[in-house]
Amino acid sequence: MKYSFFVSVNKKFHGWEDCYRHLGEMLLNEKKVKPGFINSVLSREKDYPTGLQISSQLGIAIPHPYDPSLTVEPSIAAAILSEPITASSMADSDECVSVSIVFLLALKASNEHLKLLERIMETCQDEQFLINILRMTDESLVKNALIKKLALNDFK
Numbered sequence: 001m002k003y004s005f006f007v008s009v010n011k012k013f014h015g016w017e018d019c020y021r022h023l024g025e026m027l028l029n030e031k032k033v034k035p036g037f038i039n040s041v042l043s044r045e046k047d048y049p050t051g052l053q054i055s056s057q058l059g060i061a062i063p064h065p066y067d068p069s070l071t072v073e074p075s076i077a078a079a080i081l082s083e084p085i086t087a088s089s090m091a092d093s094d095e096c097v098s099v100s101i102v103f104l105l106a107l108k109a110s111n112e113h114l115k116l117l118e119r120i121m122e123t124c125q126d127e128q129f130l131i132n133i134l135r136m137t138d139e140s141l142v143k144n145a146l147i148k149k150l151a152l153n154d155f156k
Contacts, residue, residue, distance in 0.1 A: 004032050004075040007143040009136065011079060016051075016087040016099065017042060020063050023077035023104040032075040033106050040065035041104065049088030051097030054124050058131070059097035061087050062120060064105040064113065076116075077104040080133055080142055100134055123149050 006026045013019040024038035044066045051061045065071075079102040089095040103120055107113045124130060129149055136142045 002074070004030065004073055005143060005147060006030070006075065006077040007139045007146070008077070008079045009139045009142050010082045012082045013079075013085050016045065016061065016085050019079055019081070019085050019102055020045065020104060023079055023102065026077045027075050027104070027106055030075075032071070032073045034070045034072060036067070037065055037070040037106065040067045040070055045087075049090055049093050051087035051089045051099055052091075052124070053089065053097050054130065055127050058101075058127060058134075059084065059087070059099040060101045060103070060120075060124055060130075061097070061099045062103045062105060062117065064107065068108050068113075071106040071108050073106075074108055075106040077106075078102065078142075078146060079104075080136070101130060119150050 020041055021038055024041055027033045041063050045063050050063050051059055053059045081100050084098040084100045086096045087099045089097045
């Protein structure tokens with residue numbers, strides 16, 4: 001499976017919607033997703049939030065759309081934030097998570113989605129790796145480190 005991988009580093013957002021919209025626009029501008037993708041992501045996130053507290057100091061989010069048919073080419077857009085955003089917790093939507101890393105997934109098949117989620121969760125168990133990523137400011141270094149850690153060498 002070929003993936004496209006995009007990274008946004010050291011950006012500040014005014015909330016989760018702003019961040020997810022930015023990442024979705026990256027994919028839309030590269031024609032990796034269809035119009036409607038961003039709204040599908042935002043709608044799904046409101047109904048089924050994806051914030052995860054990895055440790056007492058670190059949270060991630062893994063948003064994705066309701067409708068996989070809005071994906072043109074399987075892709076990931078990751079954001080390494082300069083300041084955390086607040087997102088609702090996957091475990092309890094009434095609780096908030098302070099999110100520093102976001103992986104926006106644009107995938108076509110649910111089995112693909114589950115495999116990638118598994119790899120992301122394995123990566124997120126390495127808290128020191130995530131802390132190191134948060135300190136990086138060079139997008140190509142972050143991209144290469146994430147691709148290597150996710151063990152997905154077929155990313156473009």
